[in-house]
Amino acid sequence: MAATICANQVSARIQDPFWSPRQALVRDVVIPYQWQALNDQVPDVEPSHTIENFRIAAGEAEGEYYGMVFQDSDLYKWLEAVGHTLANERDEELERKADEAIDLLARAQQPDGYLNTHYTLTKPDKRWTNLRDDHELYCAGHLIEAAVAYYQATGKRKLLDIACRFADYINRVFGHGPGKIPGYPGHEEIELALIKLYRTTGNRTYLDLALYFIEERGRQPHYFQIEAEKRGETTPFRFGFEYSQSHLPIREQTEAIGHAVRAMYFYTAVADAARETGDVSLLDACRRLWNSVVQKKMYVTGGIGSSADNGEAFTTDYDLPNDTAYTETCAAIGLVFFAQRMLQAEPRREYADVMERALFNGVLAGMSLDGRRYFYVNPLEVWPSACDYRADMHSVKYERQGWFGCACCPPNIARLLASLGQYLYTTDAAKETIYAHLYIGSSVSVEVAGGKQVTLVQESQLPWQGRIRLTVHLDDPAAFTLALRLPGWCLTPALRVNGETVDPADAADGYARLNRTWASGDVIELDLPMQPLRIYPHPELREDAGKVALQYGPIVYCLEEADNGANLRDLTLPREAAIAAKYEPDLLGGVVVLESTGYKSAAPAGAALYSYEPPSREETRIRAIPYYAWANRGPGEMTVWIREA
Template sequence: MKRLLPVSLQNVHLEDDFWAPRQQLVRDVVVPYQWKALNDELPDVEPSHTVANLKIAAGEMEGTFHGMVFQDSDLYKWLETVGYVLAIRPNPELEALADGVIDLLARAQQPDGYLNSYFTVARPDARWTNLRDDHELYCAGHLMEAAVAYYQATGKPKILDIVRRLAEHIDRVLGPEPGKKRGYCGHPEIELALMKLHRLTGDELYLRLAKYFVDERGREPLYFALEAEARGEKRVRPYNFKYSQSHQPVREQTSAEGHAVRAVYLYSGMADVAAETDDEALLAACRRLWEDIVSRRMYVTGGIGSSAYEEAFTVPYDLPNDRAYAETCAAIGLVFFSHRMLQLEADAKYADVMERALYNGVLSGMSLDGQRYFYVNPLEVWPEVAEHREDMHAVRTTRQPWFGCACCPPNIARLLASLGGYIYSVDPDTNTAFVHLYIGSQAAVSLAGQDVRLIQRTRYPWDGEVQLQVSASAQAEFAIALRVPGWARRVEVRVNGQPVASSWESKGYVYIRRVWRDGDTVTLSIPMPVEEVFAHPEVRMNAGKLALQRGPIVYCLEEVDNGRNLQSIVIRPGQTWTAQYEEGLLGGVVTLQGSGWRDVIRPQGEAVPREFGHGQPLYAFQRCAREETKVKAIPYYAWCNRTPGEMTVWVRYES
């Protein structure tokens, strides 16, 4: 199966006003902060006990296991982040700290290769008895991802040796052969991790295991039912097999169901297996599931998973704003899935979704200072009501310093640290370099037998002007493919200042093939007007409302700029918005400023309207009066970094 090859993180250096400071924040603030959290050194934060659990498992501490059954995975994602940070810039002190963690993992690993602190400490006789709920394979997968990242950054094999022994142990326990359990994980993740190991080492064991986990899922008899029966499980409510995407074989699934993070992790692993094995049926399933997500189940921010119950997809077009779950990890998983599909089919629609999630649904999950996090990402917040809801976790109005279930903080850190690996791809068969994301950077690639450096300069996402300079020691013929964002009304492409005569467009990319010389420069100009976004009519909660978008950035209104009761604001479609860069606001953002109206009560006998207050009727036979008001919108990702208050993405409109 033909596929693009992503340009690796090691060959891309970010030089971007928007993203480079965020990578620096991960390196200088987020990684040390999260290490303190994992090591129970943050004051006024519930202890994580993650490092302590492994020390107990290694026999180096007395104590009992504390935390979630998958607590180890938080440390593994932190270690993966460290690998990406070291790949970008050496740091001897951080590397020594990570080496110490790896040494601890080696000491905690059991003689048979098993490694999981929860079962080693708390339930040594229950290993591999509840794959549905107990996350053993999920934790193993995150350790495998960390091993690949750390080895690629440092060349040190110790962590690879640990995961090799663990994978060999898993292969002895699980599989289709006689005497093995025909099981798979309740929380997919190991599938994509095994594929990373396979691509790094070439070892067919990892491909075989990944393919088995994908192929076996959902086959009759359903393993999770057999496993529960063997445990003597009695449930008040029958288990929902859709929750873990195990209700039917993956090639037969036509809609995204169940826990959103599990879903997109599974689909990412499916795409990897399809690519490696030329499995067209599996690829077709990936296409169907991706289309179902983005056309019927995705928020305008790129968030997915609308229900707090089971953190799941519900029915098509059910996208409530104030009860949106939209877990940060789910948006991250959608980036993973879209990036993999993009390598299989050079179609800009995958990059469009990847970009939408990155700039909106992912970035909103972490505060600008890197020390507060959202687990869930609502599109509308009324703080006073949120305080009284039972599902309060789904409507947090302030970011938290850490979580008892802390999957999101290290997840966003590892994605931001590895962002360089998502910008470019190469098609070696056609000698084509693809530019998927517009991020200031330098990329080293091989094209037409030449070492070529692509130097990208831009102020994106605030400005749509992109320059791509070619640096090469000798001239060579190859193609450069530039993505035309789905939100763009038109683009202009020039080479060395002149309109391009020999270019063509295919699936959202402009291709320019020519003999390139050192210093040749491509300029892509993308106008960035303020766009009004309207939801599909089936999205009932957005009827009569619109959202604002400029470039890839989705905007929202906050109470601090617009006053309370944001739902009383009405704007008119087609009005003029002023886009203004404010350097001193929220780390430097483009804000949108316009005018609208606010519904108010005009008491009898008073000429000057005032906002609704005590003593006014709850219902009346005439509509509210309106007064003109100024409206200011900020990027959604930056909300809740100032005075807490109301927020909304969707705003009422009247023609």
């Protein structure tokens, strides 16, 4: 079944008091720091060896391959972050450094177009023999994404040509034709990348190859079983086919399952494919899987993938432990991707609300405020002493790390934050409606029906105040609809156009639609009154029974030992207690803190571990900070969920 499923992505230039400093941090600190890490120039952290692997593969150095099988992708994501950064602001020195890295890739690429240093250096005669585990296509996907971003920013084709040569080679290798491999990647990524490459080059071959990988996944006989038997494996794969979402064809999948990052990249590609082909059955699959994620398997922070021991994966519905939460930073980033693509297919507030939740909380928490330290795992509760001893918390860290042997998350954060301008707006297929999804200070130029150019300048005081102002600029009056998202966290939004109140109460799908002939200088004001909110869990979310979380605007909050003392699980917040919001400009880069009065147990009279008498309770101040800013003041306890008295 086919239908028109289409929206046009537009890119905005961000000028925002909250996000512009973070994009500047990526440009001035994160990208240079990560370049040093890729070149093994950061002391006292796990080595990367990524650049050295390429130098060896190019015949310019002696040595052996070092790192994960997907080590190449760290450089590719770094290059993509550079591309997005250069699109925001040209930087000759940064561009020169990137060009040198691209030249190295060209020298390492094999004559037939293949480019993968792990296989080139360790088993050149074994290409494509372990698609389940070895990430060849995953790395190729990140190369393609980097190439598209760099070409769009600079107009330079060298990296794009490298990627096209590799994609053309992959197209010759995979498929159902004579001598081709009827396989697909164990870690999805190339599917969404190929669709980007198709949109950039107009070459339909790349879209068809993406559709092949999507459609072939999960069909019988199962390819991963076939290739495992060829390798002589006799033991079933530990995690099963569900781990890579290859247990069923996509249209038969109803539950988000397996490795969370793989799932998000795959679902993102499927949503893209639905948009390109108009295939409603693919979009229906995405809707089912979206509901499975956000209604039963997503943390309040927008983190997903609760289990380390199950392979960084989803588990059963409502299984969302806090102190052993895995919630890989890359998974939250993947959820942002998936939400964006669903918005492009059908603009509904629920997608933008989740995109915002994941962005402000699950993603931002993955990087320190100075841009030099990172979380791979993002728990919602930490007791440092237990983390140091308990085997089930082996993956949980209470301080961010300078780098990782598996360093997928740091450059992933960089490329998302650098490309943030692509997530704010879309237009519909007919260019009759401009949708504003995120409220971030910015300017964007959009072509509307009739070929007229409209520039929207947005001023936003989020996340600390809910005042939004958009000003329309155009040469001649033009008729179009401006659709403004009314966030789910705001209970009483107010809307004015040129000072006149507009009633947004009947907003369809969570968007207030302003349909009129606009003139240059028209001003739209959106007030989103903000107050501290208590979030209550679903009754089946056992881990959080009897607890509440706090939210202010799009920001989820947590308690830290630095503000509340130790033993945070003992604190209770009375249901009737008032919660005050206060901006503190000198704390954690400037944040709103939430304060209230709660209770804690008084110190016991004796040393007995158990008692027949209940402990007395004493009043105490409770102070909460944004979750994204935790662990920036030294080690200590942290919790998102608080017992409610």
